[in-house]
Amino acid sequence: MTALAEFLAQADGWLAARYPKAAETGKSRFAWGEGSDEVRVFQEPDPVEEADALPAIRKWRQELWDHGYGWIAGPVQYGGAGLPSAYERAFEQLTRRYEVPGDSALTVSLGMIAPTLLRHGSEKQKQHWLPRLYNGEQIACQLFSEPGAGSDLASLSTRAVREGDTWRISGQKVWTSGAHLADIGEIICRTADEPRHHNLTAFLIDMHAPGVEVRPLRQMTGGAAFNEVFLDDVVVHDSRRLDSEGNGWQVGLTTLGYERRAMGHSAFGGAGILSTERLISLVRAAGQDQDPVICQEFGELISHLRAAKYTQAVMAAQAKAGRPPGPEIALNKIALSANMKRLGEFVAEVLGPALVADTGEWGTYAWTSVVLGAPGYRLGGGTDEVLKNTIAQRVLGLPRAT
């Protein structure tokens, strides 16, 4: 096996030959007042820009795949490089030094659906789908929630009815992030009336199949990152069933575990909205850095962010050891939504009226999208209340409320 240092040196050369260094484009370090002041809690690009960016993302993934960087820690039999996950993380960090298209549009595909396939897919499904997800040919979404089934996912009513080797699916899903970009969707359907938790089955459906209709939903941030998905007699071959008939609940739990892991991972790294540097600059620019109350609140916010980061590091160590996420991963998500709320309140206090009046001043009104987007974190990936129940019952062993 190539030593990590040698692997990184080769990877650095490979990236340098294809992509400009971030420093050269001035984006390596955050500097208050320079460049775009956009701060977002969700990826909500303009639909035209988003569609335009997609070919570059697919090309980036294909190039990575063709050169052995597409799935560094993945099993060799499915096209991965079979290297330790430390190599994958080191490569990911290295890519931040370059202006690459990145994988933020692929969190569901690579952070949730691919690991679910690896755990529940048949050998044939893994051989077929995993390379296509990692090389960017296929983009996946998660079709779980319904208008009448969110927290109580097991009560979902989208039906799949078997007809020989095929299934016919009818129903409605909602809040489906990225469905408008997706080629395939992991869907959980009701395939029997009873017994609860054993009457659901998972499939990978073709999002371009006849009978699938995707309609955007606009959020209060102004963006439309998620959708309603209507399914009208959609025909799916049984070869697209994930795991056995009636085991869809277990497949769904696997995906939700990976979702909570991916959410924690994406929120606490990098120079995003939770970067200390950005927040210090905000306080200074607002002329509040001598205010003792603001300084105290800032200290509290940073302490919470650090505590969450260390909790996340413990979870990451488990992931490194190859352990799939257990119910305790809910802590990641609960900490994230609590910190998003704290952040929104802190920013509102620092900026005051400048937060809501669009004066054109750099780094002020832009924060509205964070304040308006933060509550979504209380719901996405399972609501805080439901996840607290999960921690109480499945981690601490407390009795279930009757």
Ligand SMILES: Cc1cc2nc3c(=O)[nH]c(=O)nc-3n(C[C@H](O)[C@H](O)[C@H](O)COP(=O)(O)OP(=O)(O)OC[C@H]3O[C@@H](n4cnc5c(N)ncnc54)[C@H](O)[C@@H]3O)c2cc1C
């Ligand atoms: C940004 C975002 C992205 C999303 N992306 C996706 C996606 O890609 N795919 C997908 O399938 N879904 C997605 N969702 C949907 C998400 O999973 C659901 O919103 C969530 O499961 C809650 O369901 P609900 O909205 O129906 O709320 P409900 O389940 O109706 O809950 C309403 C309220 O009741 C509370 N509640 C419900 N049951 C209990 C209980 N037993 N104990 C205590 N309190 C309870 C809840 O905490 C909540 O406050 C997304 C949501 C958001 C906000």
